[in-house]
Amino acid sequence: MSLSHEDRVAITDLINRHGHLSDSGDLDGFAELFTADVAYDVTDLGGGVLSGVAAMREAALALGDRNPVAHHVTNIVLSPAADGVVHAVSKALGVRADGTVGSLTYTDTVVRGADGWRISHRIVRARKVPLRG
Helix, strand or coil: CCCCHHHHHHHHHHHHHHHHHHHHCCHHHHHHCEEEEEEEECHHHCCCEEECHHHHHHHHHHHHHHCCCEEEEEEEEEEECCCCCEEEEEEEEEECCCCCEEEEEEEEEEEEECCEEEEEEEEEEEECCCCCC
16 A cells, blocks of 8 residues: 555644644544544553543543643654555654653554544553663
8 A cells, every 4th residue: 555645644644633632622632533442552651551532531631730731743654554554653752841851652553434544543652761662
């Protein structure tokens, strides 16, 4: 499978929009980015695997003031797969209210449905050690 320029832009925008929705508190907007049954794996951050957009919303609300004040995504790399999905990996920076910054890696599975591209699976891994995968 090859990706058109339009598909690459749409998927990149999809990944980028997560931070904007999170930072503005538009948690209902997650339905525009993720499949309804998304598996959102924040095990590495102590949160387990969240199943579905509603669970993501509830987890963000439960974190309250412990949520980052800013999410930044960069270095997005898209790899089309033979099964019609796209695998994406990107770097993320989370800025906390106290000014500290955490580095993350997002590993996404992106699928095209009736409403366009959506993330069906995301693994969030904290970057804690230099020069290691």
